[in-house]
Amino acid sequence: MNLQFTPEENTFREEVRAFLADKLPADIQRKVRFGQQLNAEEHVRWQNLLSERGWLAPGWPVEHGGTGWSPVEKHIFEEECAAAHAPTVVPFGVNMVAPVIIRFGSEEQKRHYLPRILGNDDWWCQGYSEPGAGSDLASLKTRAERDGDHYIVNGQKTWTTLGQHANMMFCLARTDPQAKKQAGISFLLIDMNTRGISVRPIITLDGAHEVNEVFLDNVRVPVANRVGEEGEGWTCAKFLLTHERTGIAGLGHAKQALRHLKSVARRQTHRGRPLIQAPSFREQIARSELELMALEVTNLRVLAAARDGGAPGAESSLLKIRGSELRQRLSDLTRRALGPQALPFFADFLAGDDDTLDDDQTFAAAATAQYLNRRKLSIYGGANEIQKNIVAKTILGM
Ligand SMILES: Cc1cc2nc3c(=O)[nH]c(=O)nc-3n(C[C@H](O)[C@H](O)[C@H](O)COP(=O)(O)OP(=O)(O)OC[C@H]3O[C@@H](n4cnc5c(N)ncnc54)[C@H](O)[C@@H]3O)c2cc1C
Structure with missing residues (x-):
C-alpha cells in the first residue's frame, strides 16, 4: 500500500x-x-x-x-x-439528494433537478429527523397519504440545517403505517413554498440560527416527486447516509484548527512566557498533533485502499469518531488558551456586521462560539455512539 x-x-x-x-x-x-x-x-x-x-x-x-x-x-x-x-x-443538494436522484430517480427527475443543483438554482434541506426519530430514524411518524396524483403530508421535522434558506426539501414520510417500520417509508421531494409548510428557527448555544423545525400541515406533494418506488424510501435513506459520512472526519479543518491553536498559544503568555512553552499545555498540543498525524495516516490508508479499488466501509465510522473528538478538543484548547478573552461573543460579530474589532479580538470573540458550535460534530451524521455500534458489529464482530 x-x-x-x-x-x-x-x-x-x-x-x-x-x-x-x-x-x-x-x-x-x-x-x-x-x-x-x-x-x-x-x-x-x-x-x-x-x-x-x-x-x-x-x-x-x-x-x-x-x-x-x-x-x-x-x-x-x-x-x-x-x-x-x-x-x-452546503451538502444537501450536491452531496446528498443528487446521488440519490442519480441512483434511484426517474429520467425526468434527473433532467430537471441535476442541472439546477449544479447551477445552484435550488437550495435543498434534509427532512429526516423528527422529535422522536433521530438515531432510530425508522420510527419516524410523518405521514404521506395518497389522494389521486398527490400525497397529503402531515408531520414535523427537526434540526433542519439551513432550512430557512431552502426552497426544496428531501423528506422521509410513512406511506404505509401497517408495514414493518422500515418498509412503509417513501422518499419525497417537497417544494418548501407549498401551502401548509412553516419553518421555525432553533437558536443554538452559540447564538446561531443554523437549524430549524419544519411543520407540514396537509401539504400536497405530487406523486411524481417521489424518488424510487412507494415504500422503498429506506433504501434511498441508507444510500444517502453513506454519502453523508464521507469526509466527515474533517481532517483539513482539524489541521487548520491546530495551526490556529498553536498561533494563539504562541501569543498568549503564562507566568511571563509564551503559553506554548508551559509544559502541561504544550503536552496537550503535542498529544493532539500526534493523534492528528495518526488520524491522517489512517485516512490515507483508507483512501489508498479505495484508490486500489476497495470501498471505504465501517472505517468511515472510525474516522468520524476520532475526527470529531479531535476537532472538539482543539476548539476546547483554543478557548482555554484565550482564557477570559474568549468569553464574550456577540450576535453582530457572528453575522459579520461588527467591523470594530481587530484580528486578535475577532479570534477571541469566535473562540467560545466555535467551542459551542463544535459540540454538534459528535451528534450529526449519525451520533458517535451509533458509529461505535457500527464498528462493534462490522469490524469487531460483536
Ligand atoms: C447541528 C445539527 C444539525 C443537524 N442537521 C440535520 C438536518 O439537516 N436534517 C436532519 O434530518 N437531521 C439533522 N440533525 C439531526 C441528527 O441527525 C440527529 O440529532 C442525530 O441523528 C441524533 O438523533 P437525536 O438528536 O434524536 O438523538 P437520540 O437519537 O435521541 O440520541 C440521544 C443520545 O442517545 C444515544 N443513543 C441513541 N441510540 C443509541 C444506541 N442504540 N446505542 C447507544 N447510544 C444510543 C445517542 O448517541 C445520543 O447520545 C442535525 C443535528 C444537529 C445537532
Missing part, C-alpha cells in the same frame, strides 16, 4: 491552490477564517465559482457533471479548501 502522494497528485494540489488564490473572494475568506456565519448569497456566490470551474460536484459521475477525481484527489481538494478558509459546500 503506497501512502505517498504521486507526482500527478502533487501537481493537482498546486492547481487547486492556484485556483483558491485566484478565485476565493476575500470577504468570504475572512468570514470563514474568523468563524463567522455566511449568509445565503455568500454561500451561493462561492458555489457558483466552483460550478464555473466544474468543481462543485466531485462525487458525481462524469456524465452528469462530476470531476472524475479519485478519492485521493477529493481529499487533497478538501484539505486545500480548508487551509485556504474556503466555505464548506
Whole structure:
C-alpha cells in the first residue's frame, strides 16, 4: 500500500491552490477564517465559482457533471479548501439528494433537478429527523397519504440545517403505517413554498440560527416527486447516509484548527512566557498533533485502499469518531488558551456586521462560539455512539 502522494497528485494540489488564490473572494475568506456565519448569497456566490470551474460536484459521475477525481484527489481538494478558509459546500443538494436522484430517480427527475443543483438554482434541506426519530430514524411518524396524483403530508421535522434558506426539501414520510417500520417509508421531494409548510428557527448555544423545525400541515406533494418506488424510501435513506459520512472526519479543518491553536498559544503568555512553552499545555498540543498525524495516516490508508479499488466501509465510522473528538478538543484548547478573552461573543460579530474589532479580538470573540458550535460534530451524521455500534458489529464482530 503506497501512502505517498504521486507526482500527478502533487501537481493537482498546486492547481487547486492556484485556483483558491485566484478565485476565493476575500470577504468570504475572512468570514470563514474568523468563524463567522455566511449568509445565503455568500454561500451561493462561492458555489457558483466552483460550478464555473466544474468543481462543485466531485462525487458525481462524469456524465452528469462530476470531476472524475479519485478519492485521493477529493481529499487533497478538501484539505486545500480548508487551509485556504474556503466555505464548506452546503451538502444537501450536491452531496446528498443528487446521488440519490442519480441512483434511484426517474429520467425526468434527473433532467430537471441535476442541472439546477449544479447551477445552484435550488437550495435543498434534509427532512429526516423528527422529535422522536433521530438515531432510530425508522420510527419516524410523518405521514404521506395518497389522494389521486398527490400525497397529503402531515408531520414535523427537526434540526433542519439551513432550512430557512431552502426552497426544496428531501423528506422521509410513512406511506404505509401497517408495514414493518422500515418498509412503509417513501422518499419525497417537497417544494418548501407549498401551502401548509412553516419553518421555525432553533437558536443554538452559540447564538446561531443554523437549524430549524419544519411543520407540514396537509401539504400536497405530487406523486411524481417521489424518488424510487412507494415504500422503498429506506433504501434511498441508507444510500444517502453513506454519502453523508464521507469526509466527515474533517481532517483539513482539524489541521487548520491546530495551526490556529498553536498561533494563539504562541501569543498568549503564562507566568511571563509564551503559553506554548508551559509544559502541561504544550503536552496537550503535542498529544493532539500526534493523534492528528495518526488520524491522517489512517485516512490515507483508507483512501489508498479505495484508490486500489476497495470501498471505504465501517472505517468511515472510525474516522468520524476520532475526527470529531479531535476537532472538539482543539476548539476546547483554543478557548482555554484565550482564557477570559474568549468569553464574550456577540450576535453582530457572528453575522459579520461588527467591523470594530481587530484580528486578535475577532479570534477571541469566535473562540467560545466555535467551542459551542463544535459540540454538534459528535451528534450529526449519525451520533458517535451509533458509529461505535457500527464498528462493534462490522469490524469487531460483536
Ligand atoms: C447541528 C445539527 C444539525 C443537524 N442537521 C440535520 C438536518 O439537516 N436534517 C436532519 O434530518 N437531521 C439533522 N440533525 C439531526 C441528527 O441527525 C440527529 O440529532 C442525530 O441523528 C441524533 O438523533 P437525536 O438528536 O434524536 O438523538 P437520540 O437519537 O435521541 O440520541 C440521544 C443520545 O442517545 C444515544 N443513543 C441513541 N441510540 C443509541 C444506541 N442504540 N446505542 C447507544 N447510544 C444510543 C445517542 O448517541 C445520543 O447520545 C442535525 C443535528 C444537529 C445537532
